Amino acid sequence: MSDNIDGLIEAFRAGKRAALARAMSIVEDARPGYDRLLSELHSATGRARRIGITGPPGAGKSTLTTLLAGLYRAAGLRVGIVAVDPTSPFTGGALLGDRVRMEAIALDPGVFIRSMATRGSLGGLAGTTRELSDVLDAFGMDRVLIETVGVGQSELDIARTADQSVVVLVPESGDSIQTMKAGLMEIADLFVVNKSDRPGADRVKHDLEVMLGLRGGNALGEDPAHHGVDLRRIANPAKAARQAAAAASAERWTPPVIQAVGTTAIGLPELVTALDRHFAYLEQSGMLVRRRRARVRQRIVDVVEDRVRRRLWLDAPTNGWLDGQLVDVEEGRRSPFAVADALLAKSGALLTGASR
Amino acid sequence: MSDNIDGLIEAFRAGKRAALARAMSIVEDARPGYDRLLSELHSATGRARRIGITGPPGAGKSTLTTLLAGLYRAAGLRVGIVAVDPTSPFTGGALLGDRVRMEAIALDPGVFIRSMATRGSLGGLAGTTRELSDVLDAFGMDRVLIETVGVGQSELDIARTADQSVVVLVPESGDSIQTMKAGLMEIADLFVVNKSDRPGADRVKHDLEVMLGLRGGNALGEDPAHHGVDLRRIANPAKAARQAAAAASAERWTPPVIQAVGTTAIGLPELVTALDRHFAYLEQSGMLVRRRRARVRQRIVDVVEDRVRRRLWLDAPTNGWLDGQLVDVEEGRRSPFAVADALLAKSGALLTGASR
Numbered sequence: 285m286s287d288n289i290d291g292l293i294e295a296f297r298a299g300k301r302a303a304l305a306r307a308m309s310i311v312e313d314a315r316p317g318y319d320r321l322l323s324e325l326h327s328a329t330g331r332a333r334r335i336g337i338t339g340p341p342g343a344g345k346s347t348l349t350t351l352l353a354g355l356y357r358a359a360g361l362r363v364g365i366v367a368v369d370p371t372s373p374f375t376g377g378a379l380l381g382d383r384v385r386m387e388a389i390a391l392d393p394g395v396f397i398r399s400m401a402t403r404g405s406l407g408g409l410a411g412t413t414r415e416l417s418d419v420l421d422a423f424g425m426d427r428v429l430i431e432t433v434g435v436g437q438s439e440l441d442i443a444r445t446a447d448q449s450v451v452v453l454v455p456e457s458g459d460s461i462q463t464m465k466a467g468l469m470e471i472a473d474l475f476v477v478n479k480s481d482r483p484g485a486d487r488v489k490h491d492l493e494v495m496l497g498l499r500g501g502n503a504l505g506e507d508p509a510h511h512g513v514d515l516r517r518i519a520n521p522a523k524a525a526r527q528a529a530a531a532a533s534a535e536r537w538t539p540p541v542i543q544a545v546g547t548t549a550i551g552l553p554e555l556v557t558a559l560d561r562h563f564a565y566l567e568q569s570g571m572l573v574r575r576r577r578a579r580v581r582q583r584i585v586d587v588v589e590d591r592v593r594r595r596l597w598l599d600a601p602t603n604g605w606l607d608g609q610l611v612d613v614e615e616g617r618r619s620p621f622a623v624a625d626a627l628l629a630k631s632g633a634l635l636t637g638a639s640r
Numbered sequence: 641m642s643d644n645i646d647g648l649i650e651a652f653r654a655g656k657r658a659a660l661a662r663a664m665s666i667v668e669d670a671r672p673g674y675d676r677l678l679s680e681l682h683s684a685t686g687r688a689r690r691i692g693i694t695g696p697p698g699a700g701k702s703t704l705t706t707l708l709a710g711l712y713r714a715a716g717l718r719v720g721i722v723a724v725d726p727t728s729p730f731t732g733g734a735l736l737g738d739r740v741r742m743e744a745i746a747l748d749p750g751v752f753i754r755s756m757a758t759r760g761s762l763g764g765l766a767g768t769t770r771e772l773s774d775v776l777d778a779f780g781m782d783r784v785l786i787e788t789v790g791v792g793q794s795e796l797d798i799a800r801t802a803d804q805s806v807v808v809l810v811p812e813s814g815d816s817i818q819t820m821k822a823g824l825m826e827i828a829d830l831f832v833v834n835k836s837d838r839p840g841a842d843r844v845k846h847d848l849e850v851m852l853g854l855r856g857g858n859a860l861g862e863d864p865a866h867h868g869v870d871l872r873r874i875a876n877p878a879k880a881a882r883q884a885a886a887a888a889s890a891e892r893w894t895p896p897v898i899q900a901v902g903t904t905a906i907g908l909p910e911l912v913t914a915l916d917r918h919f920a921y922l923e924q925s926g927m928l929v930r931r932r933r934a935r936v937r938q939r940i941v942d943v944v945e946d947r948v949r950r951r952l953w954l955d956a957p958t959n960g961w962l963d964g965q966l967v968d969v970e971e972g973r974r975s976p977f978a979v980a981d982a983l984l985a986k987s988g989a990l991l992t993g994a995s996r
Contacts (some may be wrong), residue, residue: 298984327972573970578967580976584962585953587980592991596939602934606940613936614929616683621675622935624943627990635948636988637981 289317293324297350299391304423304567308398308490311415319587322415325422330576332421334428336446338471341433344478348555349431349473354472355556356427357394364420367399367431368413414583421526444582447575448491448562450555452476453492455484471497472539473562476555480543483497496538537565562633564582602631607608645673646794649680652779652939657749660779664754667771675943678771681778684884686932687775688720689919690784697789700834701807703902704743704911705787711912712783713750720776723755723787724769770801770939779817799827800938803931804918806911809848810834811840825851828895830914836899836907845897893921951990958987 293308295303307325313580332599337352338346353363383400389395396415417428442449450510477488540558544551566572596602606627612618633639648666651659663681666674673954693701693708702723709719746750754772773784788798798805807828833844894916900907922928962983968974989995 322834323977326969326975326977330970330972420897566784577966577970581962582967583976584965584979585675585977585984588952589945589949590983591980592943596944609940610933610936613682613940614933616686619679619682620939620943621679621682623940623949626991627940627944628947629994632988632994634994635991636985637662638985638988 285362285468289321289324293321294592296325296639297328299424301608304396304419305636306424307419308396308416311419312412318415322418325419328424330420332417332425332428333448334417334421334446335448335559336430336432336442336471337452338432338442338449338475339452339478340454340457343454343457344546345431345433345452346386348452348476348478348544348552349429350389350451351546351549351552352429352555353389353427354385355552357389357392361426362394362424363396364417364423364428365395365397365431366413366416366420366428367397368433377472378490383637396423396425413442413581417445446574446577447566448473448559450474450476450559452478453488455478455482455488457488463514473537474539474555474558475541477541478546481545481548481550481559485543489543492541496541527548537562537569549551590636595637596627599634602627602634605630645677645680649677652681653684655780655843657752660775661780663775664752664772668754668756670768674771674776678774681775684778684780685774688773688779688781688784689772689804690777690786690790690802691915692786692798692805692827693808694788694798694805695832695834696810696813699810699813700902701787701789701808702742703910704806704808704832704834704900705785706745706910707902707905707908709745709751709783710741711908713745713748717995718750718780719752719772720779720781720784721751721753721787722769722776722784723753724789735814742753751756752779752781754878763819769798770935773801780883793959800935803928804829804915806832806915806952808834809844810835811838813844828894829918830895830911831897832911833897833899834902837901841899845899846895850894852897893918893925949990951993952983952987955990958983958990962984 292303292306296307305509307314311323322353335352337349339345348366349365353365356363390397398420400412400416413430413432418428420428430442430445449471451469451474453475455477463507477485477492479485542558543549543554563572565574606623609618609623609626613620615625616629628635648659648662652663663677665671666677691708693705695701705721705723709721712719746753754776756768756772769786769788774784776784786798786801805827807830808826809831811833831848833841833848835841836845885996898907898910898914900911922931961980964975965979965982969976969979984991
């Protein structure tokens with residue numbers, strides 16, 4: 285297995301496309317050696333711009349992603365695409381015109397597309413999306429486009445993965461903007477109102493701009509979703525301090541609202557320009573460094589927690605011991621807390637990795 | 641703080657309603673001492689039947705919950721209600737008729753209602769819902785009704801919390817049954833088609849029954865959501881073995897589809913009867929023991945992981961050390977995996993609790 289990974293890394297570094305495909309599969313499925321693979325590739329990451337493209341199902345995200353990839357290709361850039369959308373036409377079901385465009389893109393050797401269905405309601409995609417982006421980055425892609433459907437967990441995933449987040453809406457979103465998921469609003473660095481040839485496009489743009497104006501007192505580019513450690517019910521004073529410092533030092537970025545018509549590529553050059561402008565802003569304000577640092581920190585936290593889970597719950601003696609405690613807990617003689625504490629007290633060597 | 645918890649436990653055990661309210665708040669907010677409180681109350685749990693009531697917004701879950709509580713009260717049973725639904729009328733907004741009924745229920749000393757808004761898209765409610773149910777159980781409630789809106793994470797939460805799960809639909813759900821979230825279908829022990837005086841009720845019932853017939857080869861009462869440890873991308877051979885054994889030994893339970901009209905209480909006595917019949921089935925088939933054992937196991941796993949997170953990420957020296965590594969990782973000199981392993985290697989005493 286170790287030899288396979290070594291050989292794979294060699295072929296990957298030589299720029300073999302088949303090695304990229306295999307590396308993506310190993311990482312996506314967390315097959316044996318995936319962590320060593322990522323670890324070896326890590327030093328080659330950090331060059332790609334990662335652009336998240338999110339929004340409700342049917343907003344035309346895949347079409348925009350395809351067109352954006354085409355424009356970047358025309359500029360001589362290499363493009364990786366990760367589509368995390370069960371309804372994405374990348375996974376089938378595209379209209380004929382879309383499909384022709386997508387097939388053209390998919391056959392371009394300067395483009396690599398990986399489409400994932402979401403994995404049940406538990407998601408668990410944060411890690412995978414981020415890691416697949418790392419692999420594409422390490423392979424030398426200049427842009428990594430991450431298409432996700434904007435529901436539930438995924439807007440947080442994308443904020444943890446992307447340098448820049450584009451939120452795609454359609455005129456039909458008009459009535460729902462007032463009740464739009466706060467998560468989507470918070471992560472948006474740019475808005476695209478797609479299908480703007482339909483009635484209601486101007487109103488959506490107007491409503492968005494009103495809403496952004498109302499929020500003008502905030503440092504919009506610097507939001508909680510881009511920062512720090514997700515500890516759910518655990519307070520994190522360091523994070524709060526970092527956020528405050530970031531907010532104080534950040535210049536303002538007001539997300540532009542771009543009207544587009546994906547089928548005719550209207551608005552696409554404006555989107556490319558706005559993304560460049562936003563990236564320059566991220567660099568100049570120091571926010572890029574802060575976002576990437578927060579992402580690195582979160583990444584390490586996630587790896588630590590994943591390691592802990594694997595070491596504890598894939599360990600047969602620990603599971604056997606735990607199974608032996610269940611009757612006592614069921615019958616009220618011991619509490620789950622007492623058993624948990626006892627389990628941790630006896631698991632030092634396991635948790636630190638010393639027992640392996 | 642410790643004295644406060646001791647006094648609270650004493651008042652709780654003496655059946656003081658104010659102590660119940662305070663215990664619920666401490667647990668909901670995870671205030672200091674909440675784990676000791678739960679630990680002390682643990683031996684008194686296990687008597688209540690926990691009934692999950694879930695379904696899309698607007699399906700009339702709160703009305704059904706109120707009526708169900710009323711029927712149980714009429715039978716002399718004590719009832720706790722946990723409503724985890726941002727759109728729940730328990731949190732305001734009920735129609736007048738509903739509100740009168742709910743206020744009557746809320747004023748009944750044999751009923752205790754706790755309404756929680758959901759906490760952002762991250763949820764994190766699994767633990768809290770379960771723990772609030774424990775508190776109500778320990779207080780001596782005979783039935784604990786848990787109302788959750790059936791989206792995303794929450795159907796898994798309810799499967800981890802409830803002995804029995806009722807999925808509530810309305811005639812308007814008809815078109816969406818084919819695309820209904822698999823999660824909702826999988827957790828259902830009983831279906832209620834509410835608002836059955838509206839057009840389409842018979843079709844929804846028919847469609848559900850067809851779908852259940854198609855799944856007739858499965859042991860429907862025994863589903864993955866009710867079992868074992870959620871390890872996301874981590875395989876669990878022990879769990880698979882337990883599931884296979886359970887499936888082989890389980891008799892069949894086909895979820896009944898009950899038509900109801902919440903506003904006139906039509907179908908409610910049938911629901912009570914079906915719940916009793918299902919509970920008897922759970923007991924006789926041995927499935928109740930298995931479900932509760934799986935719940936206890938998951939509970940311990942969750943406490944262990946929560947302890948690990950708190951011990952690591954609320955520890956100032958660990959955070960300081962981690963912050964010191966970030967630049968090396970950003971600049972590619974160390975990988976997140978190497979830093980994670982080093983962090984775990986030095987955290988033995990912290991993780992086992994020996995350092996406190």
